Amino acid sequence: MDIKILSETLGQCIIEIESFNTEVTLIVDRRSILTVCDFLKNDPRLLFDFLSDCCGVDRFPESPRYWVVYHIYSIAHNHRVSIKASLDDAKPVIDSVVSIWQSADWMERECYDMFGIEFRNHPDMRRILMPDDFQGFPLRKDFPLEGLE
């Protein structure tokens, strides 16, 4: 995959392109996540049609604290890239990508369940693994390992 395509066409939306070992990660502005994902999926040179995973990361005590990470793959071109977007500390919200990749449905629900990150326009935003009446978000760094009382 030619990284140049990304910086040329998505210039304003991409904050930084990180690379570690062989991994390439695009850090994007959370407001343009849908534009970026839509382009990545539909551009014939990229065709990222497969969303492998979408998950949250809590980097507390750093700020920005919450991140959403997408691992996407193109079956046609056999290339892989990760996308990261940082969220607001007080109110972590980002647009849902279910309209682009249907597989994001449960992944985003899990992300909400574990981190309290909300996905705007998600068709069914509720807890998935924890019980509905559960208090708190277990994978946040301030949630104790032993659980709450």
Add this chain to the structure above:
Amino acid sequence: MVLNLGPQHPSTHGVLRVILILDGEIVVDAKPDIGFLHRGIEKLAEHRTYHQTIVFTDRLDYLAALSNNLAYVLAVEKLLQLEIPKRAHYIRIALVELQRIASHLFWLGTHAHDLGAMTPLFYSLREREAIMDIFETVTGSRLTPSFMRIGGVAADMDSSSVRDIQKFIANFSERVDDYEMLLTGNPIWKSRTCGVGIIPSEECINLGLSGPLLRASGCGWDIRKSTPYSSYDDFDFEIPVGSTGDVYDRYLVRIKEMRQSAWIVSQAIEGLPEGRWIAREQAAVFPDKQGVASDIYAMIHHFNLVLEGVRPPAGEVYHSIESPRGELGFYIVSNGGNQPLRLKIRAPSFVNLQSLVRMVKGKLLSDAIASISTIDIVLAEVDR
């Protein structure tokens, strides 16, 4: 009518609960309810050293524990940029391919049992038992081996284990013929499976389906071929694909995969390179037991690894392998400490289970049972 299926029901393969809304025998809507087996493994891993997490991975997909071990250690090795000996790669491949056979055998037996065919269960478990015995000799454990180590494997495979594997592989193909004789041409089996739970390939990709489910719909994506890891590129094998993407095609794909896996195992055993099975010289790898008892430096090294663990460079890696159920990935975020800042498991069962609603809507209740078992879920992996 609202029907509650599970979480304690044999056909849900564990603690899956599905709320089915029925109109007569037709499923109008289905709501899967998961999380009964959630143990917070991702949270626990944030509080353990990299070596300690290996044992958790066995408890994810317990029908393919070695595949989970492999995916995790490969991700850590990628993070540490470790080179490992060729022999370790081959031992790993032989074991995970045997694991694939064992996992598919268990699936075959239970899947057929769900659809009313009792006999295949006894045959398939007989062969699975033989594989479990091999695992016991090689790794010391049957279900949860924790055999892979960062940098290689825990022990060498000796010549008697090699002979056991050869003996198993030698007549395995005939055993598969036996299962096929019971099912492949069987009109009752075909009427229960043909045309049931069809998902076309574009939709499979959009739903994130991987593994045999995706391949049965005609898309030949297999990570062993597309991004070969652990020297899979040394091996000659084919990726079986289906055409219609129904329950019957998924059965055929898994049957053919078992034959291919047996072929890979025989190549790995025949071509097993000489040499070491673990990269002892690396700082992240435990010294050998003999050394710990006689050499003070090895002793200190061992002590440090147990108490402190390793500190990989700060960074993020995602590594995925082709597990028996599909793309199994580990995403590790390191901040340079001895515990991961975040460990995310991309569990194939979790993503694949999403397709259940799509498969059962508007179909018969009996087809819903076929659809649950064709996905081949392991709830321990779904819930993590």
